[in-house]
Amino acid sequence: MGAEARFDRTLVRWTICYWFAVYVLLTLRSITAGHPHLGTQAMLRVPMIAIGIGFCALIHVLLQRFDARTLEVRAFVALAASIVSTFAFSVAAYLLFVVLPGIWADEVGFVVTVSYFAFQILWIFPAWTLLRYYFQLRSEVALVPDEAGFIDEFWPKHLGRLVRVAAADIDWIEAEGDYVRLHAAGHSYLIRSTLGGIAARLDPAEFIRIHRRHIVARKAIVSMTRDHGGRLSIGLTNGTTVPAGRSYARGLKP
Numbered sequence: 001m002g003a004e005a006r007f008d009r010t011l012v013r014w015t016i017c018y019w020f021a022v023y024v025l026l027t028l029r030s031i032t033a034g035h036p037h038l039g040t041q042a043m044l045r046v047p048m049i050a051i052g053i054g055f056c057a058l059i060h061v062l063l064q065r066f067d068a069r070t071l072e073v074r075a076f077v078a079l080a081a082s083i084v085s086t087f088a089f090s091v092a093a094y095l096l097f098v099v100l101p102g103i104w105a106d107e108v109g110f111v112v113t114v115s116y117f118a119f120q121i122l123w124i125f126p127a128w129t130l131l132r133y134y135f136q137l138r139s140e141v142a143l144v145p146d147e148a149g150f151i152d153e154f155w156p157k158h159l160g161r162l163v164r165v166a167a168a169d170i171d172w173i174e175a176e177g178d179y180v181r182l183h184a185a186g187h188s189y190l191i192r193s194t195l196g197g198i199a200a201r202l203d204p205a206e207f208i209r210i211h212r213r214h215i216v217a218r219k220a221i222v223s224m225t226r227d228h229g230g231r232l233s234i235g236l237t238n239g240t241t242v243p244a245g246r247s248y249a250r251g252l253k254p
Helices: 002-035 038-065 069-098 112-121 126-141 195-197
Strands: 151-154 168-178 180-182 186-194 207-211 214-217 221-226 232-236 241-244
Touching: 002 126, 038 069, 038 126, 069 112, 069 126, 126 214, 168 195, 195 207, 195 214, 207 241, 214 241
Parallel strands: none
Antiparallel strands: 168 180, 168 214, 180 186, 207 214, 221 232, 232 241
């Protein structure tokens, strides 16, 4: 199973658990506050939970479209989606809890009531969005260990589909912000991970980290040269030259 499928399954399970916890917390709040018609409220919260899960699904689809953008753009989109969902959920709560039952009067008006609902549940969608990102970071890279426990293959998303990239085919890996780029067989593939996280799972007999931003396959190294300042550069079989950091160069033989 690819990382994307594992992530989706994990997110669905935890979303259901999350909204069950929300249901319990909101019901306990009504009980401790002494609200009337507790049975009616408990029943009405069931469709509200379904609506909340639906909003989370919409947020998930939206955030997927921005997965390749910068951290700042993704943070803005996540925050905006959380705020909009909070108020849309509050409007739905007003309709279900005030308008449809008709067993208690709306004495303070639509805007005030919706704002009250929004204030009460303001934490729900931002907290769920953070939960989504947490599980995405845990599963998106699709690291598949071999018998020795090292990464044997990657499953990055490329042109709208998951593709298999064997670790043995990789020439070098470079960091790009919140992502790393795999260079293999003349192609490159972007995945979300830290370079240090991948370095810790690669077989050190096959790969070596030569820079804070670069990892190279030992088999791909064809030359090592130093300039007049003593800086070391690594030549690879595909013609690429990659700089080596001083602290990492000790593992190489110039």
